[in-house]
Amino acid sequence: MNHGQQSGEAKHEDDAALTEFLASLMDYTPTIPDDLVEHYLAKSGFQCPDVRLIRLVAVATQKFVADVASDALQHCKARPAPVVKDKKQQKDKRLVLTMEDLSKALREYGVNVKHPEYFADSPSTGMEPATRDE
Amino acid sequence: MSLSERTHDGETKDPPPSSYEFTHAAAKSAVAQICETVGYNHFKDPPLESLTGFAIQYILQLGKIATSFANLNGRSQCNVFDIVLALEDLSGNDNNAEERGCSALRSVKLREIIEFVKVSDDGEEESPFLQTLPRFPVSDKRKKMMVVPSFVEVGEIPPGKHIPLWLPAFPDPHTYKETPMWIERGLDPRGDKIEQARQRRKAERALLSLQRKLVCRGDGDRVWGDMDVGGVKGEIREAESEVPEDEKRDGVSVVEAFAPALEAARDVVFSEDDAEWKQKKQKKKPVVLSKLRTEKKFLGEPLDLTLQMKGEDRSISLREEDRDDKRRRAEFILRQCMENPVDLNQL
Numbered sequence: 001m002n003h004g005q006q007s008g009e010a011k012h013e014d015d016a017a018l019t020e021f022l023a024s025l026m027d028y029t030p031t032i033p034d035d036l037v038e039h040y041l042a043k044s045g046f047q048c049p050d051v052r053l054i055r056l057v058a059v060a061t062q063k064f065v066a067d068v069a070s071d072a073l074q075h076c077k078a079r080p081a082p083v084v085k086d087k088k089q090q091k092d093k094r095l096v097l098t099m100e101d102l103s104k105a106l107r108e109y110g111v112n113v114k115h116p117e118y119f120a121d122s123p124s125t126g127m128e129p130a131t132r133d134e
Numbered sequence: 135m136s137l138s139e140r141t142h143d144g145e146t147k148d149p150p151p152s153s154y155e156f157t158h159a160a161a162k163s164a165v166a167q168i169c170e171t172v173g174y175n176h177f178k179d180p181p182l183e184s185l186t187g188f189a190i191q192y193i194l195q196l197g198k199i200a201t202s203f204a205n206l207n208g209r210s211q212c213n214v215f216d217i218v219l220a221l222e223d224l225s226g227n228d229n230n231a232e233e234r235g236c237s238a239l240r241s242v243k244l245r246e247i248i249e250f251v252k253v254s255d256d257g258e259e260e261s262p263f264l265q266t267l268p269r270f271p272v273s274d275k276r277k278k279m280m281v282v283p284s285f286v287e288v289g290e291i292p293p294g295k296h297i298p299l300w301l302p303a304f305p306d307p308h309t310y311k312e313t314p315m316w317i318e319r320g321l322d323p324r325g326d327k328i329e330q331a332r333q334r335r336k337a338e339r340a341l342l343s344l345q346r347k348l349v350c351r352g353d354g355d356r357v358w359g360d361m362d363v364g365g366v367k368g369e370i371r372e373a374e375s376e377v378p379e380d381e382k383r384d385g386v387s388v389v390e391a392f393a394p395a396l397e398a399a400r401d402v403v404f405s406e407d408d409a410e411w412k413q414k415k416q417k418k419k420p421v422v423l424s425k426l427r428t429e430k431k432f433l434g435e436p437l438d439l440t441l442q443m444k445g446e447d448r449s450i451s452l453r454e455e456d457r458d459d460k461r462r463r464a465e466f467i468l469r470q471c472m473e474n475p476v477d478l479n480q481l
Contacts, residue, residue, distance in 0.1 A: 032164045047211055056214065061189055064189070095175050097174050106188070
């Protein structure tokens with residue numbers, strides 16, 4: 001019973017916090033516009049007239065993209081900086097989102113986006129002549 | 135499903151313009167903006183495209199899973215708990231497997247999101263989407279013209295409670311029912327033919343009179359010849375010349391109108407009574423050289439002799455009566471003619 005009471009209280013707290021959070025969502029405008037999110041949600045069958053839920057989804061997506069981008073940024077910064085020839089040139093290199101960084105970052109999320117290093121004409125290109133005959 | 139659709143006649147048609155390109159471009163710019171807040175200055179296109187694709191897929195997956203959770207609970211509309219459960223599902227974390235409570239706030243993901251919002255809000259890193267987007271979906275007015283409007287748009291009440299208002303409206307009854315449009319007039323073919331014949335006669339009459347008019351006007355001097363068939367014409371012209379000038383100009387002279395008919399048909403025999411007629415005339419006439427051809431018999435109707443006598447009072451309305459008078463007088467004269475030669479010979 002004690003446990004039940006406690007859980008009941010916790011529940012109330014959680015509910016209050018949730019409602020508070022949802023209210024605060026209205027103040028915060030996510031980067032992804034509501035119309036766009038609504039369009040994609042409608043495509044997948046999500047139907048809800050409440051704007052706060054759409055904002056919640058937008059915020060969740062924003063967080064996801066931000067996480068991936070920040071991971072890629074880490075990889076980008078971790079790479080050794082190019083040799084400084086000019087005295088004026090600072091250590092800050094241009095932060096460019098490249099495929100390499102992105103693939104490394106996404107691997108942690110279970111997504112494999114490895115870019116092929118080169119494109120070959122046929123599957124057996126570059127193989128030894130002995131195996132090619134087979 | 136191939137992008138290029140084939141129509142019925144086998145021709146390849148361009149796929150209808152979908153909203154994919156527009157939304158993809160909008161999503162790409164939003165993702166680029168997020169990356170900018172993270173710290174990136176420059177982007178290469180392939181990774182940006184990939185990241186945009188991921189973001190879109192994330193939204194789609196969230197919606198799909200949330201909807202399935204709602205449907206599992208027997209609801210069609212999603213609520214916040216469905217979204218939280220979907221978030222948990224997508225994250226793939228093993229935590230909360232045993233400790234998951236009824237409250238959604240126990241979810242790790244949600245807490246992370248709350249943290250994220252708080253950080254963004256506090257740090258004023260909030261960067262709303264910079265461009266304005268039109269309201270989705272953008273309606274193509276051209277296409278909308280071809281689409282049948284719904285009951286609501288037309289303003290009709292559907293006949294039957296089972297038909298919802300948002301369905302296309304029924305076509306108007308005149309498109310599928312035969313409704314009488316014209317007041318049917320009674321068919322009268324005989325009457326129509328009679329009417330037609332009458333109108334034709336009128337037209338012929340008018341044309342004839344016009345011809346005579348032209349002929350008369352064309353004639354300058356009148357040459358009076360023998361009183362044969364040509365003479366008849368001369369007589370006609372003479373009669374015509376007697377007519378007072380104003381009357382001549384006004385209307386069609388009846389003499390002219392009937393001249394060709396008379397000319398074509400017969401000769402006229404005149405008696406010496408010509409002189410009498412001349413005396414009766416009030417106005418001066420040119421001398422008429424008319425020979426009597428007693429051999430030739432009078433075959434048909436004479437000229438409008440009475441017209442010569444009644445020079446002034448001629449009116450078309452009295453034409454019929456005049457004709458009757460003329461006929462009577464002509465017959466009288468004829469009789470006299472028949473008698474006279476006998477007398478002449480005797481003389």
